[in-house]
Amino acid sequence: MIDGESLVQRLLSSDIKVDLLTLFRENPGLIDGIDGVAQRIGRKSRAIEAEVKDLLDLGILGKKQVGKVGLLFLQKEKDAEIQSTVVAYLASVGSASR
């Protein structure tokens, strides 16, 4: 498991990544191809490919193939686990700074 600091840096590395995380966390029932996901954050699929790949590598997003389309969806358990790690890290930074 990646440490909290690296996770925060990786999750907040771009506006697109923040938009993707917000989109899936506020709409956990979303399951869509990359084109559909991109449209829902006002972008085109090529612009979000790298960020989507990183979120897949982290396990926050999952992917299943349907015909020619790779469907992206939130992996709720992994996302919850990562959020806990981030919260724990931020809490430790907060107490260390006092």
Added chain:
Amino acid sequence: MLKGGFMTGDSVMLAGAAGTGKTTLALEYLVNGATLFNEAGIYLTFEQMPDQIFRDAAAFGWDLKKLEAENKLRVICTSPGILAEEEGLEALLSEPINEVKARRIVVDSVSHLSMYVPESDLRKEVFRLIRGFKMKHLSPILLWEAPQVIGGALAITDVGMSFLVDSILLLKFVEIESSMRRGVVIMKMRGSDHDKRLREYEITSQGFKLKASFGQYEGLMTGTPTKMSPAQNFSEVVTSAGRKK
């Protein structure tokens, strides 16, 4: 109005222009199913995002997140083109159907499929969808955005989909005395002696509320209603003719 409700397993098209209340009525169908009839449901949306649906439902006092947590509902959001993919329906719906043991489904809206499927294939794709739902023992309501020209005649669909479904409910705006009111009529309901009248309805803070028919008016479906005088009332004419004899 439905003389007991829709038959289990029957497919229903809920057609109407934007703003007529299709989403509200469809949500109420699922909420009532989950809370009153122990029938869990799935809301399949293409354009409207789930967080917006949760917010809009809360305005009517419907806590959809709570229903999801209780495994009585799933709100699934995807692109219409996914349904047209091989195994698309399975990939999207198998898991949620099994999770909540769904018996009802709403598709919002089937008209979005027309953006992803050639017009010549649309009827075939919708037929496949309906048959897929029936094989999974789901009772579907399919929303259809019917364009309405104020003052003009209304066509429900121009691709023959009215023939595919078992029932059609049409929601429409009617202009009466310079105000926009809403009317609902059952255009088709197989195997049922349903109410044939165009009835007024309101969207209230509790949801869809059915009111009386527009009994004093005729020509509402043409967009140019006229108020009938008492003498034009057919039953009065017949009754008065009987008395004169």
